[in-house]
Amino acid sequence: MTSIFYSNLSKDFSSILDNADDYNVLIKVGENQNIKEFRAHSVILRARSSYFKGALSSNWITKQNNMIMFNKPNVTPTVFEMILKYIYSGELDLTNQTSEDILGLLIASDELLLEELFTLVSCKKLQDYCFESICEDPLPFITSKSFLSLDKDILFNLLESDNLQIEEVTVWDYLIKWGIEQTSAGLGSSSN
Incomplete structure (x- = not known):
């Protein structure tokens, strides 16, 4: 007979994040005045994310006092806290x-x-919720830094929506900024 106790396992791992003192990774996220440092365990990060599996390999890491130092300035502390949880x-x-x-x-x-966040049904709900929220109040999103790095297909779906509650002139202004950013990013990466 096999018994499975995922709920307890999840709680135990969650308590490791909150209470453990044997972490070996310091992750600094955010930029300017919105910076936060998180403590984590490389073995858990590598097991749960192929990105971290590569980024925390011995070829890429920076160590200081036997601690892996990792910077992720393009992710806000609020978002990274959700991701770590x-x-x-x-x-x-x-x-x-x-x-x-x-x-x-x-x-x-x-x-x-x-x-997993993109393959589960909950992700579709997340995308729908996000899309609806943006359509209801698009100005905070369109004026955010995240807008400039938005994938073109997502942007197309958003602009195609009849529910987008914003003046077309405003959308046009930020669409031009988005296009300039995409062109600048493309030029910067081609010179490397």
Whole structure:
């Protein structure tokens, strides 16, 4: 007879994130005045994310006092906290999260190769929720830094929506900024 206790396992791993003192990774996320440092365990990060499996390999890491130092300035502390909780416990709570944070979560999850967030049905719900939230109040999203790095297919779906509640002139202004950013990014990567 086999017994499976995923709920207890999830709680135990979650408590490791909150209470353990044997961490070996310091992760600094955010930029400017919005920076936070998180403590984590490389073995758990590598087991749950192929991104971390590569990024925390001995070829890529930077160590200081026997501690792996990792910087991720393009992810906000709020988003990274959700990601770490997901990595350790398998739980993702979007209650009271802003549409910008949810979008940041989608972008960061894609970058960190957390495929489960994109393959589960809950991801579709997450995308729908995010899309609806943006359509209802698009200005905070369109004026955020995340907008400039938005995938063209997602942008097309958003602009195609009849529910987008914003003046076309405003959308056009930010669409031009998005296009300039895409062109600049393309030029920068081709010179490397």
